[in-house]
Amino acid sequence: MRKAFSLVELLTVMVVFAAVSVALAGLFTTIITDIPKSYRVVQENTSLLSVLGQMRKDIDRAKALPQSSAGHTTDDDLLLIELPDAMICYQLKNGEILRRRLTDAQEDGGEDTKVWSIPHAKVEWQLARGDDKAYAVEVRTHIEYEVRGHRQKKMANSYLYFVGALPEAVK
Numbered sequence: 001m002r003k004a005f006s007l008v009e010l011l012t013v014m015v016v017f018a019a020v021s022v023a024l025a026g027l028f029t030t031i032i033t034d035i036p037k038s039y040r041v042v043q044e045n046t047s048l049l050s051v052l053g054q055m056r057k058d059i060d061r062a063k064a065l066p067q068s069s070a071g072h073t074t075d076d077d078l079l080l081i082e083l084p085d086a087m088i089c090y091q092l093k094n095g096e097i098l099r100r101r102l103t104d105a106q107e108d109g110g111e112d113t114k115v116w117s118i119p120h121a122k123v124e125w126q127l128a129r130g131d132d133k134a135y136a137v138e139v140r141t142h143i144e145y146e147v148r149g150h151r152q153k154k155m156a157n158s159y160l161y162f163v164g165a166l167p168e169a170v171k
Contacts, residue, residue, distance in 0.1 A: 037145065044118055044143050045155045051097050051116045051123075052139065052159060055079075058088050058099075059161040065127055065134035070102045079125050079137065086112075095119035120144055136162045 059065075064082040067074055072089060074080050079090040080102075087102040101112035121143050127134040142156035 037147070040120075041143055041145060041154055044121055047116050047118050048121050048123070048141055048143070048155070051099075051118070052141070054099060054114070055090060055137075055139065056159075056161055058083065059137060059163055062163045065137065065163055067134070072102065074127065074134075076124065090125075092123060095121075097123065118143075134163070136160060 058081050061083050062081050063084055065074070066080050066082050066087075069080050069082070069087050072078060072080060077092045081088040081090070089098075089100050089102050091098045091100075095118060097116045097118060099114040099116075121141060124140045126138045126140075128136040128138065137160070139159045139161070140157075141159075142153040145152055145154060
């Protein structure tokens with residue numbers, strides 16, 4: 001009758017336990033670091049979708065997409081949208097998108113200003129023109145994160161918004 005383990009059995013169990021512990025430690029480290037990153041990507045994508053939803057509403061109501069107004073000119077960082085009752089300006093600035101209502105003399109910094117913080121998101125817009133008038137805005141978005149030393153694009157999308165009916169020259 002045997003009442004104890006041999007030294008070989010104990011050493012075998014200790015080696016197997018150490019190997020399993022090392023494998024599980026790597027798995028837990030990956031889980032602990034990837035879950036917060038994924039959460040931040042989802043939060044930033046939600047903010048980005050909120051911006052795009054507001055932009056779509058503004059473009060659906062737009063009369064025109066002017067090249068310039070009130071001292072501002074549409075470019076890679078600034079988008080002007082002329083509504084029936086106001087001029088709206090979207091601006092990319094230091095990881096934020098600002099939406100504000102412009103007046104004839106100055107920018108209105110009051111309650112009509114909205115700011116979305118999207119530090120890792122890349123937003124590009126391009127106006128489609130016909131007969132020297134813009135009739136659509138193409139918006140390209142993605143979120144860039146560095147994962148293990150490599151830049152990755154996540155949630156890459158492209159959106160196309162039209163202002164009113166297409167001009168006859170484009171049809």
